Amino acid sequence: MGAARYNPILDERQGLQEDHLWPACHCEDYMKKCCDAAEKPRKAEMKKDSQQLSYSPPISLPSSTTPSPLRVAVGAYTSALPTSSSSSDDVKLNIWLPRIAQTASHELGHCFALDHCTYYACVMQATSSIVEDLRQPPYLCPVDEAKVGRATGTGERERYEAIERFCEKHVDAPTFAAFGAWVRARLGELGESDEPSAKRQRKLVSRKESRELPIERSP
Numbered sequence: 001m002g003a004a005r006y007n008p009i010l011d012e013r014q015g016l017q018e019d020h021l022w023p024a025c026h027c028e029d030y031m032k033k034c035c036d037a038a039e040k041p042r043k044a045e046m047k048k049d050s051q052q053l054s055y056s057p058p059i060s061l062p063s064s065t066t067p068s069p070l071r072v073a074v075g076a077y078t079s080a081l082p083t084s085s086s087s088s089d090d091v092k093l094n095i096w097l098p099r100i101a102q103t104a105s106h107e108l109g110h111c112f113a114l115d116h117c118t119y120y121a122c123v124m125q126a127t128s129s130i131v132e133d134l135r136q137p138p139y140l141c142p143v144d145e146a147k148v149g150r151a152t153g154t155g156e157r158e159r160y161e162a163i164e165r166f167c168e169k170h171v172d173a174p175t176f177a178a179f180g181a182w183v184r185a186r187l188g189e190l191g192e193s194d195e196p197s198a199k200r201q202r203k204l205v206s207r208k209e210s211r212e213l214p215i216e217r218s219p
């Protein structure tokens with residue numbers, strides 16, 4: 001794993017904007033700009049064929065009294081962004097470390113036989129650039145979450161609690177502050193009354209063990 005390419009001193013050269021990485025990449029204006037940039041070549045192509053391509057704005061999520069984990073994460077992220085008074089060593093550590101941790105998580109996923117994710121926003125998605133890489137969330141989608149639970153015999157709640165404890169120690173790192181906030185909100189969604197998921201997962205595994213087929217792996 002090449003850690004050097006994540007060094008914040010290369011950000012400008014790589015077109016990275018710290019204020020538009022996960023979770024701040026969900027900013028509506030930024031999404032519009034990205035969509036426009038991606039649509040431009042296609043639109044030009046379509047024009048040649050005298051066809052029209054309509055642009056659909058990002059889907060608006062229904063409003064709810066409880067802010068979504070993502071909204072909470074955006075708030076935590078923007079409040080933890082470095083200020084002009086932050087020391088450059090701190091900035092380097094707080095920006096660089098989460099990037100390496102996220103890539104390490106992705107690679108660890110492969111160690112558990114997870115392939116690149118094609119389902120949802122997920123740390124296991126494949127990327128084709130550093131910008132794309134750092135717009136991805138640090139968490140697993142429900143599909144891969146279930147696979148890791150199956151592979152490790154641990155539950156969603158148990159893992160979220162461990163992530164929360166880690167992120168609490170690194171609140172000066174915007175991505176960890178955001179991930180910690182996201183995890184806390186998810187734990188809230190899972191509900192206090194939930195049976196500890198590690199126990200539940202283990203039960204599920206032992207119940208399914210006898211009838212489940214082995215995991216299919218690509219060559």
Ligand SMILES: [Zn+2]
Binds near residue numbers: 106110116126
């Ligand atoms: Zn990969």
Ligand SMILES: [Zn+2]
Binds near residue numbers: 119122124140145
């Ligand atoms: Zn996934």
